[in-house]
Amino acid sequence: MRLATWNVNSLKMRLPRLVPWLADKQPDVLLLQETKLADAAIPTAEIKEAGYEVATHGDGRWNGVAILSRIGIEDVVRGFAAEPGFPDPETRAISATCGGLRVWSVYVPNGREPDSPHYAYKLSWLAALRDALAADLAMGQPVVVAGDFNVAPTDADVWDPKAFAGSTHVTAPEREALARILAAGFTDVVPTPMKGPHPFTYWDYRAGMFHQNMGMRIDLVYASAGVTVRSAYIDREARKGKGPSDHAPVVVELT
DNA sequence: ATGTCGTGGACGCCACGA
Numbered sequence: 001m002r003l004a005t006w007n008v009n010s011l012k013m014r015l016p017r018l019v020p021w022l023a024d025k026q027p028d029v030l031l032l033q034e035t036k037l038a039d040a041a042i043p044t045a046e047i048k049e050a051g052y053e054v055a056t057h058g059d060g061r062w063n064g065v066a067i068l069s070r071i072g073i074e075d076v077v078r079g080f081a082a083e084p085g086f087p088d089p090e091t092r093a094i095s096a097t098c099g100g101l102r103v104w105s106v107y108v109p110n111g112r113e114p115d116s117p118h119y120a121y122k123l124s125w126l127a128a129l130r131d132a133l134a135a136d137l138a139m140g141q142p143v144v145v146a147g148d149f150n151v152a153p154t155d156a157d158v159w160d161p162k163a164f165a166g167s168t169h170v171t172a173p174e175r176e177a178l179a180r181i182l183a184a185g186f187t188d189v190v191p192t193p194m195k196g197p198h199p200f201t202y203w204d205y206r207a208g209m210f211h212q213n214m215g216m217r218i219d220l221v222y223a224s225a226g227v228t229v230r231s232a233y234i235d236r237e238a239r240k241g242k243g244p245s246d247h248a249p250v251v252v253e254l255t
Numbered sequence: 256a257t258g259t260c261g262t263g264g265a266c267g268c269c270a271c272g273a
Contacts, residue, residue, distance in 0.1 A: 010261055013260090034261095061272095062273095163256075206256065245260095246273080
C-alpha cells in the first residue's frame with residue numbers, strides 16, 4: 001500500500017495541483033489536512049474522476065481533514081472520543097479503515113504561543129488523541145496516524161533551534177506529548193529528504209524560506225506494530241512552482 | 256525568517272490565522 005499525507009492549505013486552492021499529483025504519485029490512500037472546506041463543498045466529482053473515494057470532516061473556513069482512498073473507506077469516524085475543543089471540538093481528526101489498515105488524518109492545533117490558551121488546548125488535544133489511538137490499538141488492528149502535528153520532534157527537525165527559543169512546536173511538553181503517543185505503540189517513520197540532509201516537510205511562505213531550506217519537520221507518520229514500512233520520502237517537488245501549499249507531501253510504502 | 260498565503264466580510268481593503 002502506498003500512503004501519503006499532505007497539508008494542502010485549502011483543498012479548493014490546491015485542487016489544480018492535487019489532481020495531477022494523484023495521477024503522478026498514485027497513492028492508494030491520501031490523508032489531507034487544512035482542507036478549509038465544509039463537507040458539502042468538497043470537490044467530490046473531481047476526486048472521483050481521479051479514481052478516489054473521499055471521506056471528509058470540515059467546517060468551512062479553518063481546519064478540515066479528509067481521507068482519499070482507491071482501496072475502500074470503511075468505518076469512518078469523525079473526531080474522536082473526549083476530543084477537546086476551543087471551546088467546541090473542531091474538525092481536526094478523521095479515521096477510517098482502508099484496505100484493512102486503520103488510518104487517521106490529524107491536524108493538531110497550532111498552539112500560537114506557549115502562554116496562549118491555544119497552547120494548553122494543543123497539549124490537551126494531543127493527550128486525548130493518544131488515548132483515542134490507544135483504544136484503536138487495543139482492538140488489535142494495525143494503525144497509521146499521520147498529518148500535521150505542529151510539533152518538531154527534535155532540534156534536528158527545525159532549521160535553527162536557536163531561532164525557536166520560546167516558541168511553540170519545540171517545547172518539552174509538546175515533545176513529551178508526542179513521546180506518549182509513540183509509547184502507546186507507534187514508530188515515527190522519518191522520511192528521506194529528496195535534497196539536503198534535513199527531512200523538512202514545511203517551509204513558511206515568507207522570506208524565501210523554502211529556497212534557503214529553512215524548514216521544519218512537523219508533518220509526521222506514526223505506524224503501529226504490524227505495519228511494515230518499506231520506504232518513505234518527502235516530495236519536495238510539490239512545494240515548488242506556482243501556487244504550492246506551504247507543506248510538502250510525505251509518501252510511504254507500506255507492507 | 257516575519258519578505259506570503261488563504262479565508263470571509265465587506266470590498267477593491269482589512270482582520271485574522273498560520
